[in-house]
Amino acid sequence: MPSELRYWTVVDPAYRVVVEADDFLLYHRLGRDGAESTSQSYATSLALFFDWAASISKPWRESAPYLGRFIYWLQHYCPDQVRAGRSDAVRGPRRVNAILAAVRSFFRHAAAVGQLDPKVLAVVYDSFDSHSMNAIDRGAHPPRARARHRLSQPASPVANAEGEDIGSLIRAANNARDRFIVIAMWRMGLRRGELAGLRRSDIHFVPDASQLGCGFKGTHLHVVRRTNPNGAWAKSRRQRVIPADWLTVQAYDQYIVERDRVDRGGRSDFVLVNLFAAPVGAPMRPGGINELLARLSSRARLKRPVHPHMLRHSFATNVAEHGGTADVLKELLGHAWISSSEVYLHPSPGRLRAVVERIPSPRKLGEKQ
Numbered sequence: 001m002p003s004e005l006r007y008w009t010v011v012d013p014a015y016r017v018v019v020e021a022d023d024f025l026l027y028h029r030l031g032r033d034g035a036e037s038t039s040q041s042y043a044t045s046l047a048l049f050f051d052w053a054a055s056i057s058k059p060w061r062e063s064a065p066y067l068g069r070f071i072y073w074l075q076h077y078c079p080d081q082v083r084a085g086r087s088d089a090v091r092g093p094r095r096v097n098a099i100l101a102a103v104r105s106f107f108r109h110a111a112a113v114g115q116l117d118p119k120v121l122a123v124v125y126d127s128f129d130s131h132s133m134n135a136i137d138r139g140a141h142p143p144r145a146r147a148r149h150r151l152s153q154p155a156s157p158v159a160n161a162e163g164e165d166i167g168s169l170i171r172a173a174n175n176a177r178d179r180f181i182v183i184a185m186w187r188m189g190l191r192r193g194e195l196a197g198l199r200r201s202d203i204h205f206v207p208d209a210s211q212l213g214c215g216f217k218g219t220h221l222h223v224v225r226r227t228n229p230n231g232a233w234a235k236s237r238r239q240r241v242i243p244a245d246w247l248t249v250q251a252y253d254q255y256i257v258e259r260d261r262v263d264r265g266g267r268s269d270f271v272l273v274n275l276f277a278a279p280v281g282a283p284m285r286p287g288g289i290n291e292l293l294a295r296l297s298s299r300a301r302l303k304r305p306v307h308p309h310m311l312r313h314s315f316a317t318n319v320a321e322h323g324g325t326a327d328v329l330k331e332l333l334g335h336a337w338i339s340s341s342e343v344y345l346h347p348s349p350g351r352l353r354a355v356v357e358r359i360p361s362p363r364k365l366g367e368k369q
Contacts, residue, residue: 197232236334
């Protein structure tokens, strides 16, 4: 767009923009201040939905009663595999449910702006009533409305990076920048988009930042949502402050010395820049962090590669293990809802055993009496 803001959309087989989908995706990107990556995921899901509707010769507005077929199509149909004579499932329950959630959001938006008869939503949701219809008219999520089409997902714990693996990653890093990336994600719980979008002005690694116009005490950094040319994006709409420990500050200081030596111009205000590949000094891409962790995991010969969210989860687990409550995790991790933070509050087997062993036995109770 002229403002350099980017979003994804959907085109038909003749490469014409699908107006209703484009309206929804633009609304999500601008009206809801959504991430570019989310618009990409939604656009991909809607493209699959429109392909399926065309395959059963139904306009998308009339396809809601057949969403059960859509689920089967998602699980067992893929043009490349069909041509290869394969019929095995190509999408799991988690991915199918994500696609269905995007389609339901599209239906709600279309109903709210008059592109779809709101009565169609009674086919998409269970227990859809007049109160839910009023919510749709306001563009809100319908209350007391449960999605009718949803696959059961096997419960799987959030992957965690163990301390030994993190130590191996740090030792495998050949330079200060890469060590700082690992340590910052591990010790501060930053998302990859938040880390790649940091500016130098966001870093307050000084005991007293009052001269910088900041009243937060101690070393810390600010996570700020802004549009960045490298595609980095802070998921949280609200700016937050994360305290930094001595290990993170030390790693940052070493990186800055290295950066000043390699990137002598130092014109970019981004914290993370390319130092060992062209163009030197350009902001590092969020995807570059994934590539870096994959290389370090391979170099360290880890059994399981470490990805960015595993380091974030390790931070959350450490906070919870040392007394951090859900409200503390919510602030540190930048969650919109406290329920999003509760997934990290799973106690380790050691903590469970320690609690049980602290329960007085009958003999000890008798002795006290």
